Amino acid sequence: MQELVCQIFNPERRNIMKGVILCAGKGTRIQPFSSSLPKTLLPVANQPILNDCIMKMKKAGITEIGIVMNPGQKEIINYISFIHKDLKIQYIYQTEQLGIAHALSQAESFISNDSFILMLGDNIILEPLETLIQAFKGNKGAILLSEVKNGSDFGIAEIKNHQVISLEEKPKHPKSNLAVIGMYIFDGSIFDAIRNISLSKRGEYEITDAIQWMINQDYPISYSITKEPFSDVGTIGRWLAANEWVLSKMLGDKVQVGSNTILENCTLEGPVLIGNNCILKNAKIGPYISIQDDSSLINCMVEHSILLKNTKIMNVSPLLSNSIFGFNTKLIGINEEIRNLQFILGSFSQIKNSSDFNEEGK
Structure with a gap:
């Protein structure tokens, strides 16, 4: 497999692929966290979601990537x-979220005549890009699919004879259980398709409509079906769920502790990922916890949660579960x-027992 990938992505070949990652979404369903940081930079297992997309492209030999983003990000x-x-990065601005x-249409000049890989910057997909690259050969496009139970929440594909024959965005009555999950390969025909579609009932230009236009023009669209986990980290619940399966894949039931971190009288049940320069004392931690750098957990119990940088949890007797603590949050004396x-x-949220407030906090 490694030799094959090198053949596909040999930089001396003209058809070397580029990459496009879409990051311009506002992340309204994952507030308040997306109010202070772009959704694609929110961490899963202590690494920004966007990093997963970039590392996948780097492993596939792609070094020229276009990032479509909001000008304010x-x-x-x-x-x-x-x-x-x-990496050679080009930042491409989308001023309207349509x-x-x-x-994707904003990246047309960046792509030029090249084939390219498209990923959504808020998705984590375990399947390697090489699977889809193989499916793309001899076709005008290829999409990654996964079996799902809740088809009405996804773009759904109908397949026949190793080709996609129809796509529908969030159908009330899905024709299959195969969802489009945010990893694609196209040639330049996709931009012709985008120019020929209209706004959907949701007020958006749907990628599923563009692919369907290609299918209607008899452009062959292939697919690959993954059995690996994936997550669209678009809500609080999905963020927590993604953190859990990524930790599980990464660590199993092990504990990983960063440098200069102090552990005193702690019980750790993996998977647990602890960053650098943290202090944990008299604490029961895990399972399924990621703790970023410079955090302190003293006299507390925490499980199934995400703690961003410089979180302070001190003297909290109830068990904390399925929680997310943003940067520089404090929970003291509960x-x-x-x-x-x-x-x-x-x-920067703070919840304290009133007896713990000093004069500055009153």
Whole structure:
């Protein structure tokens, strides 16, 4: 497989693929966290979601990537320029959020005549790109599909003789259980398709409509079906669920602790991922916990949760479960007899027992 990938992506070949990652969505369903940070930079297993897309492309040999983003998302540029200095990145702005196909259309000049891989920056997909690359050979497009139970929540594909024969976005009565899950390969024909579709009932230019236009023009669209997990990290619930399966795949039931982190009198039940420069004392942690750098957990119990950088949880007696703590949040001195507390706290939130407030906090 490695030898085959090298043949496909040999930089001396003219048909080397580019990559496009769509990041311009506002993330309204995952607020308050998307109010302070672009949704694609929210962490799963302590790494930004966007990083998963970029690393997949790098592993497939793609070094030229277009990032479609909102002009106000400067944090994306700062992150990529700091972490991925070896890539050739072009930032492409979408000033109106009019759907996936509209976002992709902004990248036409970047793509030129090349075939390219398209990924959604808020999706985590375990399936490697090489699977879809194989399916694309000899076709005008290829899409990754997965069997789902709730077909009405996805774009649904109907297949026959190794080709996609119809697509429908969020149908009331799905024709199959095969969902389009956010990984595609196209040649330049997709841009002709986008120019020939209209706004959907949702007020968006749907990528499924564009692919259906290609099918109607007898352009062959192939597919690959993955059995691997995937997540559209578009809601609080999906974010927590994605964090759990990624931790499980990454660590099994193990515990990973970063550098300069102090553990005293703690019980850790994996999978648990702890960042650098953290302090954990008299705490029961896990399972399914990711804790970012510079956090402190003292006299508390936390499971099935996500803690962003510099979270402070101190002297909290009830079990905390299925919670997300934003950057620089503080939860201090909660001793009431309550079971299984859940907190969804945006960045810089503070919840304290009134007796713990100092003069500055009053």
